[in-house]
Each structure stands twice: as C-alpha cells, then as structure tokens.
Amino acid sequence: MSISLKGKRVLITGSTDGLGRLLAIELSKQGAFVTVHGRDEEKITDILAELSGEGHSSVLCDFNNAQSVITEMQKVDELDILINNAGMWQEGDTIDLSPQDIPNLVNSNLTGMLLTTRVLLPTLLKSSFSQVLNVSSVAGVEIPSDYYHTVYSSLKWGVQAFSEALAKEFDNKNMRVMGYYPGGMETDFFKKVGMDYEKHEPWMLNPNESVEAMVFMLTRNPKVNVKRLDLINHLQQ
Numbered sequence: 001m002s003i004s005l006k007g008k009r010v011l012i013t014g015s016t017d018g019l020g021r022l023l024a025i026e027l028s029k030q031g032a033f034v035t036v037h038g039r040d041e042e043k044i045t046d047i048l049a050e051l052s053g054e055g056h057s058s059v060l061c062d063f064n065n066a067q068s069v070i071t072e073m074q075k076v077d078e079l080d081i082l083i084n085n086a087g088m089w090q091e092g093d094t095i096d097l098s099p100q101d102i103p104n105l106v107n108s109n110l111t112g113m114l115l116t117t118r119v120l121l122p123t124l125l126k127s128s129f130s131q132v133l134n135v136s137s138v139a140g141v142e143i144p145s146d147y148y149h150t151v152y153s154s155l156k157w158g159v160q161a162f163s164e165a166l167a168k169e170f171d172n173k174n175m176r177v178m179g180y181y182p183g184g185m186e187t188d189f190f191k192k193v194g195m196d197y198e199k200h201e202p203w204m205l206n207p208n209e210s211v212e213a214m215v216f217m218l219t220r221n222p223k224v225n226v227k228r229l230d231l232i233n234h235l236q237q
C-alpha cells in the first residue's frame with residue numbers, strides 16, 4: 001500500500017541542480033509543497049519557476065556558513081519530509097587533495113546535513129508522520145579496490161552512520177529515517193570539480209531512476225521503512 005505526497009511539505013537540500021532539482025519537480029507534480037534549498041539565488045529562482053502548482057518556497061544558505069544554515073533553516077515552520085541531498089564530489093587519494101579542499105567537502109557532504117537535520121527536527125516532530133531521507137552513495141557502502149576517493153567515501157560512510165543511528169532514535173515513533181545509496185549518475189556533479197567524465201559513462205544511472213527509487217521510499221505505508229536502498233547500474237551500459 002502506498003501513501004500520497006499531495007499536500008506534504010517537503011524540503012530538499014541541494015535542489016538547484018542534478019538529482020535534487022529533478023526530485024523537486026517530480027514532487028511538485030505529485031502535489032507536494034516544496035521548499036527548495038541552494039546557495040545560489042539565481043538558481044533558486046530558476047527552479048522555483050519550474051515547479052508545478054503553488055505554495056512553494058526556498059531557503060538560501062551555503063553549508064560552508066554554519067550560522068547561516070541555522071538562521072535560514074530555522075525559518076521553516078512546517079515540514080513533513082526532509083530530503084538531505086546536497087553534496088559535492090572530489091576524487092583522488094588523500095595526498096592528492098589540498099588541505100584547503102577538505103573543510104568544504106566535509107561541510108557540503110556531512111556537516112550541512114547534520115546541522116539541517118538538527119535545526120529541523122523539532123519542526124518535523126510536529127507533523128503527524130514525518131520522514132527523513134538521506135542521500136549517501138555506493139561510495140558510502142564499499143571502498144573500491146582499484147581507485148580511491150577516500151575523503152568523499154569517509155563522509156558518505158558518515159551519512160550512512162547518521163542515517164542508521166537516527167533511524168534507531170526514532171524506531172517505533174511517528175518518524176521514519178531512510179538512507180539512499182546510488183551509484184554514479186548523469187549530473188554535473190563531476191564536471192563541477194573539473195573532472196572530464198562524459199555526460200554518460202557506462203556505469204552511470206539516469207538521475208530520473210533515482211527520483212523513481214526515492215519516490216518509492218517516500219510513498220510506502222507508514223508502518224514500512226525502506227531503511228536503505230542501494231541502486232546501481234548492473235548492466236554497465
């Protein structure tokens with residue numbers, strides 16, 4: 001049995017681009033009131049214009065500025081679903097990253113999620129049934145044997161630990177916590193940090209496949225928790 005997202009208040013972090021953006025569009029089509037989040041005002045205006053229906057809103061803050069995350073997220077006063085999706089890529093062995101890269105990676109992939117969730121928990125708990133869906137990665141589940149993205153993996157493993165621990169905190173209560181673990185997706189995720197991947201590499205998923213998987217998780221009967229879902233392109237084509 002599935003539940004409807006119509007009328008649900010949903011906040012999606014990192015919804016100015018890629019997966020978050022597509023998910024915001026889809027959830028608005030299903031009748032949800034979407035609060036988009038990003039760090040770029042123009043991109044926020046663009047995505048708001050693409051949403052179906054009325055009643056959407058936005059939060060503007062960069063996860064590198066903790067005080068602004070706290071101040072801006074605190075302005076959200078009604079919420080049923082929090083989707084912690086924002087993140088950024090960085091490839092390479094630890095020695096390949098400059099020390100200056102590391103705080104940005106930590107804030108964008110993990111600290112922003114912890115802060116956002118902490119600030120919004122009291123609001124979520126006012127809902128008769130709330131949901132938190134955290135986006136990690138296959139890199140947050142297994143370490144590849146042939147190449148490394150050690151810092152990124154550490155942070156996505158952190159997301160896994162947070163999701164599993166938070167789910168335990170809310171076991172048997174009116175909130176379910178889920179973790180989503182996708183393989184590589186065709187977004188600008190890699191290009192933004194200067195990687196020259198083709199738009200479509202054989203191992204990549206279409207991000208709309210992730211949207212479908214996440215909608216499946218969010219629409220299960222409240223008694224059921226798809227606590228974790230790994231999605232990979234197993235045909236590599």
Ligand SMILES: NC(=O)c1ccc[n+]([C@@H]2O[C@H](COP(=O)([O-])OP(=O)(O)OC[C@H]3O[C@@H](n4cnc5c(N)ncnc54)[C@H](OP(=O)(O)O)[C@@H]3O)[C@@H](O)[C@H]2O)c1
Pocket residue numbers: 013014015016017018019020037038039040043061062063064085086087088089107108112135136137138182183184185186187188189190192
């Ligand atoms: N693409 C993949 O291959 C892949 C695979 C597995 C997991 N994931 C995970 O899936 C999620 C979505 O990735 P995507 O592929 O959709 O990437 P994307 O297209 O680059 O979108 C990432 C979103 O996060 C926002 N963001 C990044 N750093 C931020 C910060 N410091 N403060 C505020 N917002 C920030 C971006 O804002 P801007 O629009 O301003 O850049 C954008 O809205 C991420 O958590 C990623 O780690 C991606």
